[in-house]
Amino acid sequence: MSGVLLFSFFVVITVTCYLATRKLFLTYRHPLLNPVFLSTVAIITMLKGTGLGLDDYRPAKEVMTYLLGPATVALALPLYHNRMVLREHMLPVMAGVMAGSLATMAAALGAGRLLQLDTTVLTSLGPKSVTVPIAVEISRLAGGDASLTAAFVVATGMIGSIMGPSLLSLCRVQSPVARGLALGTVSHGQGTAVALLESETAGAMGGVAMAIAAVFTALVAPYYLPLFLQ
Known part of the structure; x- marks a missing residue:
């Protein structure tokens, strides 16, 4: 052929x-x-x-x-349609995404320490919940392995997008704003894609969470990761 x-x-x-x-x-x-x-x-x-x-x-x-680039930019459309929702919930959105970003890093790194993973693997694991380009750069600057980080990010997105909606339903989280924020914070693009399948509002919040989590993680990771690596 x-x-x-x-x-x-x-x-x-x-x-x-x-x-x-x-x-x-x-x-x-x-x-x-x-x-x-x-x-x-x-x-x-x-x-x-x-x-x-x-x-x-x-x-x-x-x-x-x-085409992922144009697809990510296209998330601005549902966000524009739900701009009033974002404006009404701006403070909880910011606080929730920041807390979620810190918690997901702490959970992964804490589990890694308990399993006695070496420093390179731990460093590569830390930024697993943000989109690949940013996660790889954070890992590289901290001394991690870019290939490992990319694999962790993909696995996190896959697992989160599969299990996330069911876990949120099990916890009786029904608000599309909360569901979108949770999926976008923990599972970046794949979580946002699943949130979009639930509703436009959930997808818009997932896109917001993905962006805020990426920026916030990039800012705090250089100071946060060493707390678990010492």
């Missing part, structure tokens, strides 16, 4: 898998039907079944990954 045909094949397959799993999730609302998780499993299975590998898939992945 030529390069162009292979590229087109992978783009079509990826988009089709996502749309199909998104429809399943919206129909049944089961955590394991999370679109990112299920479509990832489907694509990996397809690659294994056809004998193709990551190198074959990479050109299509690069193009689709590039």
Whole structure:
């Protein structure tokens, strides 16, 4: 198969898998039907079944990954529609995201210390709940491993987007503002995507939380991480 045909094949397959799993999730609302998780499993299975590998898939992945930038900017639209909600809850939003950012770092680093992980792994684990570019830079400046950090960020987003909505429902958190903030703070982009599937308000708050958490973590991590590394 030529390069162009292979590229087109992978783009079509990826988009089709996502749309199909998104429809399943919206129909049944089961955590394991999370679109990112299920479509990832489907694509990996397809690659294994056809004998193709990551190198074959990479050109299509690069193009689709590039679209993450415009997709992130597009989060401004639901935020604009919900600007009055944000204005009414500005103080709780800021306080909640900052507290959540500190708590998620403390939980991960505390668990890492109990498991006696080495300093490099702990440093790489600290910024796991912010988006990859910022997390990798924080980790690099602190002496962590960028590849490990990227893996931790992806795993955090996947786990949070799968389990987060159910845990929030179990805790009887029904407010779309609170749900969006929690998912965006803990699970960055993937959590925000799931929040958008719940409602526009939850998605808008997830986008706000993702941005505030990234900036706040970048500012406090150089002072916060050493408390757990000493």
